[in-house]
Amino acid sequence: MNKLIISPSPHVHGKFSTKRLMRDVVIALLPALLVSFYFFGLGAVKVVGLSVISCVAFEYLIQRFLLKTAPSTNDLSAVVTGLILSLNLPSNLPWWIVIIGSLIAIGVGKMVFGGLGNNPFNPALVGRVFLLIARPVEMTTWPLPLTLVTPDATTGATPLAIVKEGLKNGLTIDQIKESSDYTFSYLDTLFGQIGGSLGEVSAVALLLGFAYLLVRKVITWHIPVSIFATVIVFSGILHFASPDRFIDPVFHLLTGGMILGAVYMATDYVTSPMTPKGMAVYGVGIGLLTILIRTFGSYPEGMSFAILFMNAIVPLINKYMKPKLFGEVK
Amino acid sequence: MIKTFNKGGVHPPENKISRNAALEQLIPEGIIQIFISQHIGAPAECIVAKGDKVKTGQLIAKANGFVSANVHSSVSGTVLGIENIADYQGIKKPAICIQVEGDEWEESIDRSTEINRDLSKTSEEILAKITEAGLVGLGGATFPTHVKLAVPKGKTAKAIIINGAECEPYLTSDYRVMLEHGEELLIGVQLLKKAVNVDKAYIGIETNKQDAIDSLKKTAVNYSGIEIVSLEPKYPQGGEKQLIKSITGIEVPDRALPIETGCIVSNICTTLAVYEAVQKNKPLFENSITVTGKNLKVQKNFIVRVGTPLSQLIKAIGGIPENTGKIISGGPMMGRAISNMEAPTMKGSGAIVFITDDEAKRGTKSNCIRCSKCVAACPMRLQPFLLYKLAERNMLEELKENSIHACIECGCCLYTCPANLPLVDYVRLGKTRAMKLIAKPK
Numbered sequence: 001m002n003k004l005i006i007s008p009s010p011h012v013h014g015k016f017s018t019k020r021l022m023r024d025v026v027i028a029l030l031p032a033l034l035v036s037f038y039f040f041g042l043g044a045v046k047v048v049g050l051s052v053i054s055c056v057a058f059e060y061l062i063q064r065f066l067l068k069t070a071p072s073t074n075d076l077s078a079v080v081t082g083l084i085l086s087l088n089l090p091s092n093l094p095w096w097i098v099i100i101g102s103l104i105a106i107g108v109g110k111m112v113f114g115g116l117g118n119n120p121f122n123p124a125l126v127g128r129v130f131l132l133i134a135r136p137v138e139m140t141t142w143p144l145p146l147t148l149v150t151p152d153a154t155t156g157a158t159p160l161a162i163v164k165e166g167l168k169n170g171l172t173i174d175q176i177k178e179s180s181d182y183t184f185s186y187l188d189t190l191f192g193q194i195g196g197s198l199g200e201v202s203a204v205a206l207l208l209g210f211a212y213l214l215v216r217k218v219i220t221w222h223i224p225v226s227i228f229a230t231v232i233v234f235s236g237i238l239h240f241a242s243p244d245r246f247i248d249p250v251f252h253l254l255t256g257g258m259i260l261g262a263v264y265m266a267t268d269y270v271t272s273p274m275t276p277k278g279m280a281v282y283g284v285g286i287g288l289l290t291i292l293i294r295t296f297g298s299y300p301e302g303m304s305f306a307i308l309f310m311n312a313i314v315p316l317i318n319k320y321m322k323p324k325l326f327g328e329v330k
Numbered sequence: 331m332i333k334t335f336n337k338g339g340v341h342p343p344e345n346k347i348s349r350n351a352a353l354e355q356l357i358p359e360g361i362i363q364i365f366i367s368q369h370i371g372a373p374a375e376c377i378v379a380k381g382d383k384v385k386t387g388q389l390i391a392k393a394n395g396f397v398s399a400n401v402h403s404s405v406s407g408t409v410l411g412i413e414n415i416a417d418y419q420g421i422k423k424p425a426i427c428i429q430v431e432g433d434e435w436e437e438s439i440d441r442s443t444e445i446n447r448d449l450s451k452t453s454e455e456i457l458a459k460i461t462e463a464g465l466v467g468l469g470g471a472t473f474p475t476h477v478k479l480a481v482p483k484g485k486t487a488k489a490i491i492i493n494g495a496e497c498e499p500y501l502t503s504d505y506r507v508m509l510e511h512g513e514e515l516l517i518g519v520q521l522l523k524k525a526v527n528v529d530k531a532y533i534g535i536e537t538n539k540q541d542a543i544d545s546l547k548k549t550a551v552n553y554s555g556i557e558i559v560s561l562e563p564k565y566p567q568g569g570e571k572q573l574i575k576s577i578t579g580i581e582v583p584d585r586a587l588p589i590e591t592g593c594i595v596s597n598i599c600t601t602l603a604v605y606e607a608v609q610k611n612k613p614l615f616e617n618s619i620t621v622t623g624k625n626l627k628v629q630k631n632f633i634v635r636v637g638t639p640l641s642q643l644i645k646a647i648g649g650i651p652e653n654t655g656k657i658i659s660g661g662p663m664m665g666r667a668i669s670n671m672e673a674p675t676m677k678g679s680g681a682i683v684f685i686t687d688d689e690a691k692r693g694t695k696s697n698c699i700r701c702s703k704c705v706a707a708c709p710m711r712l713q714p715f716l717l718y719k720l721a722e723r724n725m726l727e728e729l730k731e732n733s734i735h736a737c738i739e740c741g742c743c744l745y746t747c748p749a750n751l752p753l754v755d756y757v758r759l760g761k762t763r764a765m766k767l768i769a770k771p772k
Binding site for chain 2: 004005006007014017021072075077118269273276323324326328329
């Protein structure tokens with residue numbers, strides 16, 4: 001007879017595995033990727049492919065030859081980092097900048113801390129912000145979506161940048177909306193007919209992925225919903241106090257990296273809090289900071305910085321936002 | 331309305347494949363071994379000697395003090411003596427060995443199948459019968475029932491809660507008892523109510539046993555003050571604290587006993603045993619045991635005499651299949667792996683579950699990705715990932731601060747962990763060490 005196993009309970013295990021969770025994130029990102037391929041064409045395919053391949057390659061090489069440990073690239077986490085990094089990049093970014101971004105994301109963002117699970121900051125965002133500071137021109141020259149009217153790729157500013165620029169020039173919100181640069185409607189932002197990074201163009205595609213992540217229980221609603229709610233409330237107050245100077249909440253929600261950031265980057269397991277209470281605090285913080293940076297800072301977009309800043313505070317949040325013990329007595 | 335506890339818990343595949351197997355008597359043969367300690371508390375004191383003839387249901391070991399329980403012979407035959415016998419895990423304990431000769435019962439036991447509906451006994455008489463019959467909690471903890479029913483001074487019992495959740499996967503013996511002995515069970519509930527002088531009782535049953543809910547509801551119209559509560563299937567709903575929360579909405583305060591909420595929880599099989607002890611004069615010497623597994627040809631719900639060697643149960647289902655990886659006593663979430671197939675069953679044995687080779691192995695552990703699934707799954711609302719890290723580093727003070735004492739070791743954290751980390755294993759270890767620290771006087 002074969003030998004029986006003697007081990008402590010539980011003797012059955014659930015269906016979750018790191019690989020399965022990561023695969024679900026990849027699946028959730030597919031609609032947004034397809035939309036970006038549709039609107040930005042071959043350029044988008046190149047950026048996504050290059051980013052994913054170089055992230056996986058760097059992770060493998062660093063683990064194999066630098067850390068001399070067994071490579072864990074088959075858990076798909078490097079694929080997710082690569083995808084999210086690419087969705088934060090413009091589709092006409094030179095290939096070598098994409099590779100440098102991947103190296104910073106995987107090398108500096110993840111591996112120096114000990115790999116998956118130990119990094120304090122979202123690796124893709126580390127890569128993105130590095131590029132934004134190091135190559136600001138290339139990183140903020142966005143091709144406009146290919147349309148029938150303009151089949152050749154042209155470049156232009158993102159909605160957020162148009163508004164920022166207009167306000168700087170002393171225009172009111174209404175005047176900006178009537179200007180010639182402001183060529184899009186909210187419907188366009190829903191489906192992706194706007195300029196921007198690969199992943200910040202179609203709200204619908206991103207929300208589709210959000211629904212999938214919720215159904216598959218990969219993430220909970222706490223972080224995205226608390227970010228959205230904070231953005232609506234905070235930018236709403238500003239807008240109603242002074243409609244000339246502050247644009248409405250719907251604009252904030254649908255433009256920039258808001259949905260991409262709230263659903264796919266702020267919810268990164270490793271760098272977000274462990275308890276629902278903590279997640280809410282973290283979400284509110286990201287929402288507030290994003291609007292602060294967007295409206296009062298010098299950058300048109302604030303999502304990346306807000307998430308990175310709140311990443312830094314996560315250990316503190318975890319320390320104070322503990323779950324209330326069953327039957328806790330004070 | 332379907333109730334449940336609000337935070338934590340998991341719902342593993344139910345696999346209740348033995349649910350249609352009716353309860354079936356298994357009479358042992360050869361030699362049986364009855365441990366003199368079948369319960370939490372002091373071991374009973376043996377009152378028989380080598381060569382004595384005993385009958386089924388005869389007292390063979392007397393309770394030693396209040397927190398202890400009587401032990402009765404489960405067969406008729408000749409006492410061979412007291413020997414140190416290895417239990418399921420191979421730990422040797424003193425047991426009374428009896429050579430089985432026929433099945434002659436004590437005359438005082440009413441063996442008729444007729445239901446005794448007489449509820450005229452007083453509280454004292456009921457408690458005396460329960461004590462005499464050596465009743466212990468059959469949910470696994472084997473705490474003497476008469477101790478549990480003794481309400482401490484200054485506390486009042488308000489309700490009896492019967493645990494029909496059977497939330498562990500695979501297990502079906504409680505379910506069969508509810509279906510086949512519904513009325514006896516309800517009389518048992520009435521006796522318990524009377525014993526502690528309360529007029530309300532709840533029977534919590536998960537909705538995956540809807541037929542048991544329906545049939546008990548039908549019978550319960552004849553018995554006052556018994557409410558059948560439908561519960562959403564979720565593990566560990568059968569945990570005492572979770573069950574009280576599910577049914578009453580009240581949380582047992584940290585470090586306090588359930589009586590603090592006015593609730594006394596009893597298991598289904600224990601309640602049936604109360605009926606048998608009080609109405610039929612039958613001591614606790616047999617219990618229902620589910621024998622099940624995906625790789626077994628037959629699924630069984632046996633009524634087994636205490637002390638029957640496991641090998642006889644295994645023989646009855648046709649031996650151990652080739653692809654068995656693990657055999658568990660109890661459910662797969664909290665049960666213990668068995669290493670000794672010759673060990674005798676005990677009062678608290680509830681199930682023998684066969685797990686196949688592929689299911690038995692744990693996945694390879696990888697880095698914690700801080701997904702917080704363990705935090706969401708913990709029914710005691712602890713932070714398993716943190717306790718795991720602290721226990722691994724033996725940081726006992728920090729473990730204490732993070733309430734490791736409250737862990738009920740249900741295993742939800744490990745079940746849900748995508749990185750296959752041995753969470754509850756380390757928490758158990760840390761808890762044992764930290765509790766010593768807590769217990770140590772300053």
